[in-house]
Amino acid sequence: xxxxxxxxxxxxxxxxxxxxxxxxxxxxxxxxxxxxxxxxxxxxxxxxxxxxxxxxxxxxxxxxxxxxxxxxxxxxxxxxxxxxxxxxxxxxxxxxxxxxxxxxxxxxxxxxxxxxxxxxxxxxxxxxxxxxxxxxxxxxxxxxxxxxxxxxxxxxxxxxxxxxxxxxxxxxxxxxxxxxxxxxxxxxxxxxxxxxxxxxxxxxxxxxxxxxxxxxxxxxxxxxxxxxxxxxxxxxxxxxxxxxxxxxxxxxxxxxxxxxxxxxx
Amino acid sequence: xxxxxxxxxxxxxxxxxxxxxxxxxxxxxxxxxxxxxxxxxxxxxxxxxxxxxxxxxxxxxxxxxxxxxxxxxxxxxxxxxxxxxxxxxxxxxxxxxxxxxxxxxxxxxxxxxxxxxxxxxxxxxxxxxxxxxxxxxxxxxxxxxxxxxxxxxxxxxxxxxxxxxxxxxxxxxxxxxxxxxxxxxxxxxxxxxxxxxxxxxxxxxxxxxxxxxxxxxxxxxxxxxxxxxxxxxxxxxxxxxxxxxxxxxxxxxxxxxxxxxxxxxxxxxxxxxxxxxxxxxxxxxxxxxxxxxxxxxxxxxxxxxxxxxxxxxxxxxxxxxxxxxxxxxxxxxxxxxxxxxxxxxxxxxxxxxxxxxxxxxxxxxxxx
Numbered sequence: 001x002x003x004x005x006x007x008x009x010x011x012x013x014x015x016x017x018x019x020x021x022x023x024x025x026x027x028x029x030x031x032x033x034x035x036x037x038x039x040x041x042x043x044x045x046x047x048x049x050x051x052x053x054x055x056x057x058x059x060x061x062x063x064x065x066x067x068x069x070x071x072x073x074x075x076x077x078x079x080x081x082x083x084x085x086x087x088x089x090x091x092x093x094x095x096x097x098x099x100x101x102x103x104x105x106x107x108x109x110x111x112x113x114x115x116x117x118x119x120x121x122x123x124x125x126x127x128x129x130x131x132x133x134x135x136x137x138x139x140x141x142x143x144x145x146x147x148x149x150x151x152x153x154x155x156x157x158x159x160x161x162x163x164x165x166x167x168x169x170x171x172x173x174x175x176x177x178x179x180x181x182x183x184x185x186x187x188x189x190x191x192x193x194x195x196x197x198x199x200x201x202x203x204x205x206x207x208x209x210x211x212x213x214x215x216x217x218x219x220x221x222x223x224x225x226x227x228x229x230x231x232x233x234x235x236x237x238x239x240x241x242x243x244x245x246x247x248x249x250x251x252x253x254x255x256x257x258x259x260x261x262x263x264x265x
Numbered sequence: 266x267x268x269x270x271x272x273x274x275x276x277x278x279x280x281x282x283x284x285x286x287x288x289x290x291x292x293x294x295x296x297x298x299x300x301x302x303x304x305x306x307x308x309x310x311x312x313x314x315x316x317x318x319x320x321x322x323x324x325x326x327x328x329x330x331x332x333x334x335x336x337x338x339x340x341x342x343x344x345x346x347x348x349x350x351x352x353x354x355x356x357x358x359x360x361x362x363x364x365x366x367x368x369x370x371x372x373x374x375x376x377x378x379x380x381x382x383x384x385x386x387x388x389x390x391x392x393x394x395x396x397x398x399x400x401x402x403x404x405x406x407x408x409x410x411x412x413x414x415x416x417x418x419x420x421x422x423x424x425x426x427x428x429x430x431x432x433x434x435x436x437x438x439x440x441x442x443x444x445x446x447x448x449x450x451x452x453x454x455x456x457x458x459x460x461x462x463x464x465x466x467x468x469x470x471x472x473x474x475x476x477x478x479x480x481x482x483x484x485x486x487x488x489x490x491x492x493x494x495x496x497x498x499x500x501x502x503x504x505x506x507x508x509x510x511x512x513x514x515x516x517x518x519x520x521x522x523x524x525x526x527x528x529x530x531x532x533x534x535x536x537x538x539x540x541x542x543x544x545x546x547x548x549x550x551x552x553x554x555x556x557x558x559x560x561x562x563x564x565x566x567x568x569x570x571x572x573x574x575x576x577x578x579x580x581x582x583x584x585x586x587x588x589x590x591x592x593x594x595x596x597x598x599x600x601x602x603x604x605x606x607x608x609x610x611x612x613x614x615x616x617x618x619x620x621x622x623x624x625x626x627x628x629x630x631x632x633x
Contacts, residue, residue: 099597104359117294122324124359126293129323132353141357146596165290165318196349197319 006033008067009168009200010055015064017050024050026224028064037194037201038229039211041246042221048204049093051221052172055202056090057081069168086114088168089161093176095153097145103156104141107131110163126163134159135189151182155189162193169194171203175210187213208247208255220246232256279306285313288321296321300328312338322346330354384593391589395519398511411517418521422483426529430478434466434533437474438540441465446549455549459556462541463564471534472526472572473620476579479526480612484587487518488608491591492601500592510592519584526580527573534572567632575623579616586612 010032017025024047032038042048053059055066057073066073071084097106107127111118118126131141134155145153154174161169174190175183191214194201205211211218212232219229222242228235235243246252280303288296288311300307309325311317317325326347328334339347363369402409445461491514494500500510538560545551551559590608594600627633 100599102360104357108359111290115290115294118290118297119294122293122297122327125327125356126320126323127359128355128357129319129350129353131357132355133319138355138357141359142361144597165320196346 006031008032009034009069010202011065011067012051012055013065013067015051015054015066016062017047017054017059018062023224025054025061025064028221028225030219030226030229032200032202034200035198036216037191037203037214039215039218040202040204040221041206041211041218043242046221047224048221049172052170052202052204056088056170086164087166088170089164089166090170091154091157091161091172091174093172095145095157097153097156097160099145102142102144103136103148103159104128104131106145106156107160107163110160114164130159130162131156133162133193135185151178151186154178154186158189162197165197167198167200169199169201171201171205173204173206175205175207180209183207183209184213190214208252209258212255212259279308280304281308281310283310283313287316288314288325289316289318290320293320293324296324300324305332305334307332307334309334309336310338311336311340311343314343317343317346319346319350322350326350326354387593388585388589391592392585394511395515395585395588398509398516401509402512402516409512411513414513414517415520418517419525421486422479422518422521423525423529426479426482426525427532429482430475430529430533431536433474433478434471434536435540437470438462438466438537438542439544441470441537442541442544443548446545456551456559458545458549459541459551459559460563462538462545463560464568466537466541467534467564468568468571469620469624471537472530472575472579473616475526475530475533475576476583476616477613479522479529479580480583480586480609480616483518483522484583484612485605485609487584487587488591488594488605489601491515491588492594492604495592495594496596496598496601515584515588515592518588519581522580522584523577524580526583527576530572530576534569565632567627571623571627571632575620578619578623582615582619583612586615 008031010030012028012030015025015028015030016023028051030051040048040051050059054061055068055073057066057076061074064074068084069087071080073081073084076084097103098109101109104124104127107130108123111123111126128138128141132138136152136155136159140148140152140156145156148156158171158174161171171190175186178186187210190201190203193199194214203210203215215232217229217231218235219226220235220240220243221227222240227240228238228243232247236247247256282300282303284296300309307328309328311325314321322343325336329336336347442458442462446455446458449455449457449461491500491510494514500514503510503513542553542556545556546553587608590604590611594604
């Protein structure tokens with residue numbers, strides 16, 4: 001299922017996560033290759049966000065190995081983890097912007113933290129172009145998160161995730177809660193940024209249009225593990241009921257059709 | 266638009282900045298400093314770099330933009346990255362606009378006055394809304410009175426506070442007895458320690474300290490709970506469902522504070538007397554029976570009424586300030602913190618002011 005020329009950026013082996021009695025993952029394996037956009041899908045409650053949290057080290061798994069950018073993520077000291085954290089950016093589901101800082105200050109937080117030597121005129125300019133790169137208008141910079149719309153919060157979160165020019169970008173449901181036009185624009189934005197900056201993107205989504213439009217491969221989580229990884233045609237060839245239901249349900253077919261129309265037009 | 270010339274050009278005069286290796290965010294501060302140190306006209310030679318990220322590109326771009334520097338030796342990827350970042354040149358402000366300091370101070374003063382006026386009007390409005398809520402509940406108690414919510418608040422505000430208020434009062438009783446006996450001993454009047462303990466705790470301190478503790482414990486919790494619900498739009502959800510937040514959230518808390526305050530105050534009085542009693546027994550050798558007998562003689566019943574009558578009023582003030590400040594929260598999580606602080610400060614301040622008013626009032630009606 002993994003392409004031959006794959007340089008693994010994220011490797012998860014035999015992951016087990018459980019909350020008390022409730023086992024979320026058991027024996028979960030997943031590889032993300034350099035330069036790809038990997039979509040992660042699964043029903044509600046299958047542990048997509050928990051998987052993300054285990055990869056980025058917010059959740060300590062009960063068993064298994066997690067390797068990110070060639071470094072083992074389990075049992076790391078804070079200092080060691082810092083070097084890896086510098087190389088990734090994360091967009092949380094609800095933006096997770098610091099509510100007492102302006103958008104521009106939010107973008108500056110990681111830069112200040114890792115590169116305190118960068119002085120204000122340059123720092124502010126970097127924040128400005130990151131904000132523009134995130135697709136926000138210039139007047140969004142001095143605004144506070146509470147003054148932003150849902151779509152702008154996501155863009156601001158993306159700008160902050162891009163602050164350190166990461167190699168690896170984690171997106172947790174980036175288009176959830178956006179209108180279709182804004183969601184399509186966000187997909188475009190991610191795709192163009194990924195091409196431009198040669199990012200590897202780990203994308204959790206429910207949005208079938210996003211899957212069709214930008215994902216190179218899709219990983220399906222069900223029954224506590226990744227049951228399949230591949231391009232959408234590859235997945236459709238499998239005979240798993242959930243996958244068939246997901247991609248061939250009324251919404252799945254519509255998304256596929258509109259994507260094909262877009263591709264031929 | 267800046268000139269991103271990639272041709273190898275002549276640079277007979279001026280300075281050349283040659284970067285080797287990686288031009289990335291890691292080296293951003295150093296690179297910028299080095300570039301700033303070089304005189305114009307400047308030429309940047311990128312022929313020896315093997316990696317450039319957007320921050321590196323931005324530094325090159327802004328040097329070209331601001332100092333008309335020339336770029337040479339850039340590969341195709343680097344040129345395209347330079348062009349990419351140029352697209353995003355949209356200067357944005359980092360902080361909201363601020364005026365001059367004097368104007369700013371004046372404006373803040375004005376805003377403060379307006380806000381204070383607004384708060385007073387708002388408090389009056391909130392008080393009115395609460396009264397209407399109470400009227401609704403009284404008119405249709407079967408439907409509107411939330412027994413479960415009220416009982417739960419009784420538990421949180423009253424029962425769970427027994428431990429800490431009891432301990433605090435017990436210790437206060439000991440402190441009064443100890444300090445009082447030291448001073449009174451100078452006049453050989455140690456036996457009057459009992460008068461001191463009895464009258465001061467029953468009349469004043471029992472209720473006052475309880476009010477301060479309840480303001481810190483429950484007033485703050487009211488403000489923080491309601492404030493958080495405001496931020497998460499739970500209050501809006503309630504309104505749209507047709508549940509009045511005043512009836513569902515404010516009134517149970519008010520009832521709990523008003524009913525629990527006198528009970529807690531009485532508990533505090535008893536515990537202070539107990540603390541004082543233990544001290545005089547162990548230190549001054551006055552046996553408990555004598556202590557109780559003396560208390561009975563020196564504390565007029567009106568002292569207890571003075572203490573108990575104040576308590577529900579204080580409870581009402583605490584709940585009003587807490588719920589009102591909670592309802593004022595909007596925007597971000599920091600506001601929950603400031604509003605909670607304001608609620609506690611306001612309620613303690615108002616409690617002490619009212620206590621003074623009560624002291625004058627009760628003295629003037631002859632309950633001395």
